[in-house]
Amino acid sequence: MASSTPSFPAEDLKTLLDCFYEWEQSKPDAPFLRQPYGNEWKTITWAEAGQEARRIAAALAGIGLKPGDHVGILSKNCYHWIIADLAIMMGGFVSAPFYPTLTAEQLQQVLELSHVKALFVGKLDDWPALRKGVAEELQLIAFPHYEGNSRVEEGLAWEGLLAAYDPLPGNPNRDIHDLFSILYTSGTTGVPKGVMLDFYAPSALMENERRHDSLKLFSGTEHRFFSYLPLCHIAERLIVEGAALLTGGSIAFAESINSFAKNLQDTQPTLFLGVPRIWTKFQMAILERMPQRTLNILLSIPIVNSLIRRKIRQGLGLDKARILLTGAAPMPDAVKDWYAHLGIHLQEVYGMTETCGGATLMPRDRIRRGTVGKPLPNVEVGVVPESGEITIRLPWMMKGYYNEPEKTAEILHDGLIFTGDQGELDEEGYLRITGRISDTFKSSKGKFIVPGPIEWSFAKNNYVEQVCVAGPGIPQPLALVVLSDIGREAGMEKLRQSLQETLDHINSQLPNYEQLKAVVVMNTPWSVENGLLTPTMKIKRNELNRRFEHLFHEWYNREEQLVWVG
Secondary structure (H helix, E strand, O other): OOOOOOOOOHHHOOOHHHHHHHHHHHOOOOEEEEEEEOOEEEEEEHHHHHHHHHHHHHHHHHOOOOOOOEEEEEOOOOHHHHHHHHHHHHOOOEEEEEOOOOOHHHHHHHHHHHOEEEEEEOOOOOHHHHHOOOOOOOEEEEOOOOOOOOOOOOOEEHHHHHHHOOOOOOOOOOOOOOEEEEEEOOOOOOOOOEEEEEOHHHHHHHHHHHHHOOOOOOOOOOOEEEEOOOOOOHHHHHHHHHHHHHHOOEEEEOOOOOOHHHHHHHHOOOEEEEOHHHHHHHHHHHHHHOOHHHHHHHHOOHHHHHHHHHHHHHHHOOOOOOEEEEOOOOOOHHHHHHHHHOOOOOEEEEOOHHHOOOOEEOOOOOOOOOOOOEEOOOOEEEEOOOOOEEEEEOOOOOOEEOOOHHHHHHHEEOOEEEEEEEEEEOOOOOEEEEEEHHHOEEOOOOOEEOHHHHHHHHHHOOOEEEEEEEOOOOOOOEEEEEEOHHHHHOOHHHHHHHHHHHHHHHHHOOOHHHOOOEEEEOOOOOOOOOOOEOOOOOEOHHHHHHHHHHHHHHHHHOOOOEEEOO
């Protein structure tokens, strides 16, 4: 297997620990981590974080772990998560973080695949349920209790370890080619795969930003980050934790769903990353308070326009944000256009865990609709002519999938990552995502249906929150939809009219074989809990097909084009 030539000599790179030690020394008393407890915030300085991490690192060695051993983290975001991650790095171990929303069965699967020797257990909604997926013999280390979450009273207590062990001396560092972390994919199409990233990968990506300033990460004098997306996801790990270590910024956390808005307001981040569903939720919340027609009228009045825009940004807690990002899933143009109308210009980031999260970025001053931006410096993006599959070559490539050489060889060969996404490159190098190879299905007419672009067309309808185009084995596809809060509160006549207009508009843009036979309104939202969303909020298309395929023919044969389930 060939590999790409690194763009940066290893000796020129700083590890994440290098960055941490620099800030710890240069501004020991400055805030690094901010944890909300109700109306109060606890602040942990760089010096305090360093001492706590060194003690936990010493404790990991003290309980018998050897350098290179894998250590798991199972927790919602909190300051102990970051300290645990630093301790794992300092101690010479490899982190394997897991989604806190996994089921016991899913957790058991990734614990067995990852070969962890110890597991940090922290903020969780239902630890007793998850405990069933954890082997009795696995060493547990419990974070201090967070109110409103499950109590973990097994294993070793964090505070007890802090009291029992002296800090590791000095600034223990890692070789740039050591294994940094094993990040498990969300398992959209099957068994999660463990992406192995060495310390070189995040360091090279950070050095790329340092040299080329693509994201303008270093602009301004303040750097505040708000952590709420799972830290076990590559985007949050790099754009929040990694960026804070790179810039010397502070990280504030969301305490709970109920306190999210207040915590965001209190933080006033200078960078904010939202997955498309978060931006859609923000949009719906704004429109609940101010209907679109009223908003349009106010924005059309020059003297009021700037005031309304400012009030909306302030209301979201994003008035100080210099960088506003979206990623992890395709963002429909309609949503980006809606925000642009408010003066909020979202930059799309495209990448994969296998590319350490970074491949393309939308230039902030040259936004092009329908695309995910242009390749970052030192990134080559190509498209396979026969299949339309997107390929990527870059310096911060994964080392492979843990213990799965066959699956590694399927995606990584000749120095290229074969992404599984389909796309097009325009004459200026902008990348357009047109679908995903694994999502494409064949109708009973023998025609291939690409769901992505059809689904994205629903974004203009504020009554629809979730959509999945399905229907393998029937003549025409169906659109399964879940209504938004606004949609559920709308009157039936207005809702039917809106859905019918959307359906007619979409079908008018499609060739006959792709036209939707019906919109099927589901009676239950899709969630992580009911197994229809991955922990990263991606729809589990295969699972939706499995659960409802026995009804596809019945829905298809109905005369009406709008079908209500239940």
